[in-house]
Structure formats: C-alpha cells, structure tokens
Amino acid sequence: MSLTVSVGGQASKRGIIPRIPVADRLIGDIERWVRSEYSDAVRRIDRGQPAPGLPELRVALHPASPDLSIAIGETGSVTARAETSPAGPGYHTFVSRLLQRLGGELAIVWQPVAMDDPARTGIWHPESGGRHDIERAHLGWLGGALVRAAEGRRRGSPPVHLATAPGVRFEVDGVLATPLGPRDDEWLARALADARVAVDVWPWFSDATDGRYFLNRALTLMWSEIRWRRPTDADERALVEETLRLLHRAYPLDPTLAFPWREWRELARFAPTPDPMAAMIEERAAAVDPSAPLIGYRRRPVTVTHDGWALVVPGTFAERRSGGAWWGGDAGRSITLASVPAAPNGRPAPAELILRQVAGNLGPSAMAHQAGDVIGRARLGTDGASGITMGFVEGFAAVDGSGTSIRVEFDDPADWQWALDQWRALRPA
Numbered sequence: 001m002s003l004t005v006s007v008g009g010q011a012s013k014r015g016i017i018p019r020i021p022v023a024d025r026l027i028g029d030i031e032r033w034v035r036s037e038y039s040d041a042v043r044r045i046d047r048g049q050p051a052p053g054l055p056e057l058r059v060a061l062h063p064a065s066p067d068l069s070i071a072i073g074e075t076g077s078v079t080a081r082a083e084t085s086p087a088g089p090g091y092h093t094f095v096s097r098l099l100q101r102l103g104g105e106l107a108i109v110w111q112p113v114a115m116d117d118p119a120r121t122g123i124w125h126p127e128s129g130g131r132h133d134i135e136r137a138h139l140g141w142l143g144g145a146l147v148r149a150a151e152g153r154r155r156g157s158p159p160v161h162l163a164t165a166p167g168v169r170f171e172v173d174g175v176l177a178t179p180l181g182p183r184d185d186e187w188l189a190r191a192l193a194d195a196r197v198a199v200d201v202w203p204w205f206s207d208a209t210d211g212r213y214f215l216n217r218a219l220t221l222m223w224s225e226i227r228w229r230r231p232t233d234a235d236e237r238a239l240v241e242e243t244l245r246l247l248h249r250a251y252p253l254d255p256t257l258a259f260p261w262r263e264w265r266e267l268a269r270f271a272p273t274p275d276p277m278a279a280m281i282e283e284r285a286a287a288v289d290p291s292a293p294l295i296g297y298r299r300r301p302v303t304v305t306h307d308g309w310a311l312v313v314p315g316t317f318a319e320r321r322s323g324g325a326w327w328g329g330d331a332g333r334s335i336t337l338a339s340v341p342a343a344p345n346g347r348p349a350p351a352e353l354i355l356r357q358v359a360g361n362l363g364p365s366a367m368a369h370q371a372g373d374v375i376g377r378a379r380l381g382t383d384g385a386s387g388i389t390m391g392f393v394e395g396f397a398a399v400d401g402s403g404t405s406i407r408v409e410f411d412d413p414a415d416w417q418w419a420l421d422q423w424r425a426l427r428p429a
Helices: 023-037 089-106 131-154 185-193 195-201 211-224 235-255 263-271 278-286 351-358 413-424
Strands: 003-013 044-051 055-060 068-073 077-085 108-112 168-170 176-178 179-182 302-306 309-311 318-322 323-330 334-341 367-371 374-381 390-401 402-409
Touching: 003 089, 023 044, 023 055, 023 068, 023 089, 089 108, 089 211, 108 211, 131 185, 179 185, 185 195, 211 235, 235 263, 263 278, 302 323, 302 334, 302 351, 309 334, 309 402, 334 413, 351 367, 351 390, 351 402, 367 413, 374 413, 402 413
Parallel strands: none
Antiparallel strands: 003 077, 003 108, 044 055, 055 068, 068 077, 168 302, 176 179, 302 309, 318 323, 323 334, 334 402, 367 374, 374 390, 390 402
16 A cells, blocks of 8 residues: 555635635646646646546656645645655655645645545655654654565565556566666665665655755666667657756765766766766776666567557657647657457456457458467558558457557568567567
8 A cells, every 4th residue: 555645625715705716717826826836746747638628637756656636626725746756765755745745825724634534545754754754654654565575485476566666577687676676685684674764765764955966866767767779859858858967966965876877977968068078987987897788678679558458569769648648659669558448247257248349340361370368360461641651560369358459660671570469479468
C-alpha cells in the first residue's frame, strides 16, 4: 500500500459579491498559482474532466512519482491526492506544504484525512508538516517492501521493481530495480539491517532542495526516461535539456557528489549547443573506469505491459499511451497494442471465440500461431496510403478470458521477420 498526501477541502466565497468561484475559474486560478510559485518543480500540467463540468489538474512534480491530482467537485469542493512513497519523505513534505500554501492563497479550507481511516490511505500533516511522522511512515513502507523483495529472492522470483513507473519492467542485474538504479543481494542484506543504507533508493529523502536533490532528480530521468540515442522529437529534446539543467544546478551546490560524468558527456553531445562545462566533463569522464556499468535501464530491452499483456521491445523506443492503446517506435519501426472488446455477456470467453470475434477480417490466408495457452492470427502486408510503401503485421493474440491486438509497421523490407516475431512474442503479463 503506497503512502499518499490525500486531502479534501472547500473553496470559500470571494469577490465583491461573495460567492464560490465556478469550477473552471477555480481550476484556472490553481493552475496559474502552481505554475507561478513552483516553476522549478513543475514538469507538466494536464487538464482533464473526470465528470461533466468538474475539471481536474494532473501536475507532474517529480519524475519518480505519479502526478499530483487536484480535482474540483460540485459547489467548490476540492480534493488533492499525491502518491509519495516512490520519491520519498522529502517529496511528501513538499506536496503537503504546497497544498497548505495553495489553501491559504486561494481561500481553500482543507480537512485532513486521518491515517487510521480504514476507507482511505491518505496521510496529511498540517501546520508543522510532521516530518518525524512522515519519515517513520515511509521507512515502514520501505522496510516492508524490502522484506518482500528478500522473500521473493529466496523463492527465485524475478527482480522486484520498487517504486518504478507502472506499465514497464526493466532488465536488471540484481534483486531490485529502483528509481536510482538496480540494487544487488549484498545491498539488500545491508539495507534490511540498516535504514541509513535503505534510504538511498529514494530520490528525495531530506526536505532540502540541495545539490543531492537536483542530482537525484537528474539520475531518476537518466535511469528510466532517457533513451540513450539522439533525440528525434521536441519531447525527447526537452527531456535531454531538462536533465542537463539539473546536472548544471547540482554541481555548483555540491561538487563533491558522485556525478555520472560519462553519461553527462553522452547527453551533452545530444544537446544542440556546446556545454559550457564540456572540457571538464570530458576530463572527468575520461578518468572513469571504462568497464564500470553505464546508467540507463533503457540501454537494454524493456518489457511493456498493456491491458494484461506484455511485450519486450527495444529500450530506445519512444512510447505513449492514449485512447486505450500503447504505441512505441524508433528508427523506421513501430508497434501499437490495443485492447479488444470483451465478451458480450461480460463472462470470460474462450481464446478461440475471442479470435473469431476480432480476427475475422484477416482473411482465410492469415497465419496461425500457438505457444502454450496463447493462440494468435495475423497477416503480413504492405501499405502505400501515405505515399511511402511500408510493411506491416496486423495480428491478434488471445488466451481464455483475454485478448489483444497488435500492429507492427516497418520501413525496411528486411524487418518482416522481426515484425512477425513481435506478434508471436505477446504473452499475458
């Protein structure tokens, strides 16, 4: 069970004629205030609408944690929730203070959620911030997670992903994948015996926004988000620039920290302009043992999971999820996974029935595939609708109770076997 800041509140009346602001105005005021006051921390703000007329903000504040959600309800009610255990107790304190300040500036009166409330998992520490309680709760969460990892290791289970982003699994040499890199059996044994060792899995343990904070924020991006190839679009260029800015902010604050000099040099070479610290970066990178492993989970293939199905794809793939589909691609190759309709009566359908329902348009010449409980059908073809002829595999896979669709597109005709192998590799997650 993750730890959260979770709180509900009520917007107060304001204006010359006192009244509760309408939802769109209130959400706009909140967004402008957060962008203005926390411009250094905000990575992205998205607007949504879970229900008609009731808007929501999704605020990305740290790369290790899910977005902070701020939603407006009827008659000016406000709810805020942020999962904090992936980033650490420092992040929990930060979000708590942000919400306290937000309430004071925009006349929102918060009602705390008690830790012992059986219906909620939120914890909220008003006024003092309750640093001691926050730290104790997070250490309890971390201790339980490490014990489960050790038990899994004894059973021969795959490496545990501790507080990494959902929907992707990394290949690691060790027992744990964490936001700040993998950890091995020796580290796990020491961490179970000493909390001072264990806390180094958190990118934001202390409340300070010091050199270590900026470096750990950069390392989180380097381990999980950077694709370690030249950026191909604006989002990837922005990610590289964000990581370099964090490294540049961290170094003057504490030059004694263990900076990733080789990886810094690699990212600097992707940047559109020369790095002002290029000479020093080159010198420091050249002094690093070349046999030491490089930072970056995405230097290896990764396993993506979508709607109960898993597929191993190149770690260099860009990714996005929208409208019930996952898309990934890079350098003339792309894959789209999408859900297939459930059985009409809502009951788990046999795999053969699922395929008959969704794969009928593939025609009588479709290829069949079976691997254990997984069966599939697909066709290989070409498409020139865009003016450029490209190859594709359109396919489906199913087990009893679940199915998925896949479309693999490729520019190089020699990639047809790779495309078919991707379809055949689909497995339940």
